[in-house]
Amino acid sequence: MARIDAKLPTELATLLEASGECGLFRGKSDATRTALRTYFDRNPEVAMAAVRALASEQDTDSHVLTLSDAVRLTGHPPSAFSEELQTILRGNAEGETEVDSDGT
Numbered sequence: 001m002a003r004i005d006a007k008l009p010t011e012l013a014t015l016l017e018a019s020g021e022c023g024l025f026r027g028k029s030d031a032t033r034t035a036l037r038t039y040f041d042r043n044p045e046v047a048m049a050a051v052r053a054l055a056s057e058q059d060t061d062s063h064v065l066t067l068s069d070a071v072r073l074t075g076h077p078p079s080a081f082s083e084e085l086q087t088i089l090r091g092n093a094e095g096e097t098e099v100d101s102d103g104t
Helices: 010-021 028-042 044-056 067-074 083-091
Strands: none
Touching: 010 028, 028 044, 044 067, 044 083, 067 083
């Protein structure tokens, strides 16, 4: 897993800390993961915009985003992506096993 440090307003940091201390979550990281996943699940257009940005900003020194990655990140089937974006993401696979349009 990647480690990300973030600055939060004091009130939000207090709620995050308390959510772990009261047993609602296993800790701050669990609470943060759950909050972000819930946000992206409730705002699929944001997740799709992030995938488009990742696909357009890739360079050869970093991991390239494939269609399989995009499906895993967003939880959407391949058919949810535009044809243009599917073509770009499939082109990034280069020898990787990709998912079909039905998600298999």
